[in-house]
Amino acid sequence: xxxxxxxxxxxxxxxVLTKSEVISWWRIQEMFRFHSFHMYGVIGSAVVVGxxxxxxxxxxxxxxxxxxxxxxxxxxxxxxxxxGGLIFGIGWGITGACPGPLLALxxxxxxxxxxxxxxxxxxxxxYGLLREKLPH
Amino acid sequence: MLEFLSQPWPWYIGxxxxxxxxxxxxxxxNKSLGISSSLRHICASCFPAGIEFFKYDWRxxxxxxxxxxxxxxxxxxxxxxxxxxxxxxxxxxTIADLQALGLxxxxxxxxxxxxxxxxxxxxxxxxxxxFGGFLVGFGTRYAGGCTSGxxxxxxxxxxxxxxxxxxxxxxxxxLCTHFLLPIxxxx
Numbered sequence: 001x002x003x004x005x006x007x008x009x010x011x012x013x014x015x016v017l018t019k020s021e022v023i024s025w026w027r028i029q030e031m032f033r034f035h036s037f038h039m040y041g042v043i044g045s046a047v048v049v050g051x052x053x054x055x056x057x058x059x060x061x062x063x064x065x066x067x068x069x070x071x072x073x074x075x076x077x078x079x080x081x082x083x084g085g086l087i088f089g090i091g092w093g094i095t096g097a098c099p100g101p102l103l104a105l106x107x108x109x110x111x112x113x114x115x116x117x118x119x120x121x122x123x124x125x126x127y128g129l130l131r132e133k134l135p136h
Numbered sequence: 137m138l139e140f141l142s143q144p145w146p147w148y149i150g151x152x153x154x155x156x157x158x159x160x161x162x163x164x165x166n167k168s169l170g171i172s173s174s175l176r177h178i179c180a181s182c183f184p185a186g187i188e189f190f191k192y193d194w195r196x197x198x199x200x201x202x203x204x205x206x207x208x209x210x211x212x213x214x215x216x217x218x219x220x221x222x223x224x225x226x227x228x229x230t231i232a233d234l235q236a237l238g239l240x241x242x243x244x245x246x247x248x249x250x251x252x253x254x255x256x257x258x259x260x261x262x263x264x265x266x267f268g269g270f271l272v273g274f275g276t277r278y279a280g281g282c283t284s285g286x287x288x289x290x291x292x293x294x295x296x297x298x299x300x301x302x303x304x305x306x307x308x309x310x311l312c313t314h315f316l317l318p319i320x321x322x323x
Contacts, residue, residue: 002165009206010207011213016214017154017214018210018214018218019144019150019218020147021144021145021224030230032312032313033233045152046151047292057159064166075297077297077300080280081297082304084304085286085302086311087274087308088272089305091271092283092312099284107214108214108215111253123269125190128189
């Protein structure tokens with residue numbers, strides 16, 4: 001039952017992604033062609049709000065509602081950030097969607113994106129299979 | 137109110153709300169925003185196949201699966217219940233560029249000539265949906281995160297590897313749009 005709140009937060013996140021149209025293939029094309037500020041505005045303002053929020057949480061030594069010390073998941077650098085990042089970027093350009101929007105698109109009625117989601121799961125699985133052989 | 141909500145939301149509403157997901161998840165249960173991880177949890181729970189990368193206690197991360205399940209429902213709420221009453225406004229220059237590459241239908245959330253069940257047996261749709269989706273899943277895991285985990289959460293927590301990843305996402309997208317799409321759209 002304690003996971004229900006995350007379902008609700010996910011719904012809110014999905015609504016925002018959908019209503020701000022970041023799930024649209026056209027918006028992603030506008031971004032990669034520098035034809036519109038929209039996506040840059042969305043991502044930029046999200047990051048600014050995120051940075052300020054995290055700064056406040058750290059400054060006030062905030063704890064979670066369960067009383068837990070907050071941890072900020074350390075991202076370690078490896079070559080995958082670049083190689084994997086480029087591969088994902090290409091996939092983003094083709095499908096016009098990153099993982100969140102893929103699911104939101106399915107929900108909004110573009111049901112063929114179920115196939116893209118299944119393919120993304122397959123891609124993750126193949127990465128897991130080949131992981132030891134890939135440069136990191 | 138509903139009428140107001142069903143208009144497309146400008147970037148200065150959508151962006152900050154996306155950013156607020158970071159403190160919301162931290163305060164609600166010390167969780168880090170990250171959506172592509174859910175794909176790994178699905179592999180670990182359904183098809184681990186003895187692969188080392190999928191041997192971990194995915195049940196501890198089950199909140200993440202609820203979160204992405206919510207995003208799916210959110211797509212329905214935002215895209216169907218609060219559907220935009222008008223047509224989506226696309227930059228005329230983008231339309232012109234894509235018309236030159238052979239697209240004609242600019243009515244939906246994406247190109248209906250490609251992202252459509254009726255085209256499922258065409259090479260072009262298979263490439264855009266299946267191959268593209270595969271790259272998204274493979275690339276995000278290889279990169280250690282996607283636009284949510286790296287670009288939103290990673291940058292919010294000032295982690296430089298996330299900046300490297302974000303720049304790589306953008307470079308990949310630019311290269312794809314300007315060099316690969318003209319070929320793929322002609323399939």
